[in-house]
């Protein structure tokens with residue numbers, strides 16, 4: 001028999017799955033969602049089912065060692081990653097994993113979302129690092145996630161996707177939305193060739209606002225890399241310039257202007273060979 005609270009959790013998981021699918025954050029049967037029921041049980045999405053078309057009765061109840069306790073279907077093979085997050089984050093009651101295409105593009109390119117650019121991202125997530133690649137469905141993935149999850153509510157997974165955790169399944173889903181939105185804005189800014197970063201002072205001010213918005217950040221933001229000493233288990237490392245006028249990320253147009261002023265043109269090996277091939281071809285024609 002399911003309690004009223006459990007019924008609500010099942011309905012919320014169905015709704016989050018529907019939104020993940022509707023927004024294109026998952027394709028086919030990708031992605032998985034889980035929520036703590038109590039100290040001994042959690043409930044999770046089944047394997048081999050599109051997250052856009054689930055019903056509340058499809059969910060699987062498991063213990064914190066991943067053993068199935070109830071449900072007709074089997075849990076996702078990514079369940080060990082969820083279990084690892086619950087072990088490391090007693091404050092987190094829900095985990096959402098998806099493959100949102102822009103965020104996953106950054107994860108494939110090996111570019112973390114760690115620049116201080118948008119105030120709402122600094123206050124709700126801080127930095128979003130990339131957990132090293134681990135073969136899906138093997139212990140490598142939980143191992144890679146363990147290193148960062150204590151200090152971060154959202155991670156990119158190298159060559160794979162993204163994962164978030166929070167107090168409720170809806171808030172974990174909203175963090176996934178924020179990551180994808182941030183990836184989209186970052187991509188546009190980089191294509192336009194300009195990315196103005198928030199200063200360290202502004203980052204510190206935003207850090208102070210986190211409490212006011214009721215966001216229990218897992219770890220403080222370190223905008224000074226020296227103070228963080230590379231420890232991403234206890235500190236969120238955000239790239240932010242020391243002063244509001246300093247630029248950490250040069251503009252692409254100014255780099256190009258600089259190149260033409262110096263009379264120097266820089267080409268990659270591929271661009272150079274393409275130019276030579278073109279020249280040879282036009283000589284022959």
Ligand SMILES: [Zn+2]
Nearest residue numbers: 031098160161
């Ligand atoms: Zn996945």
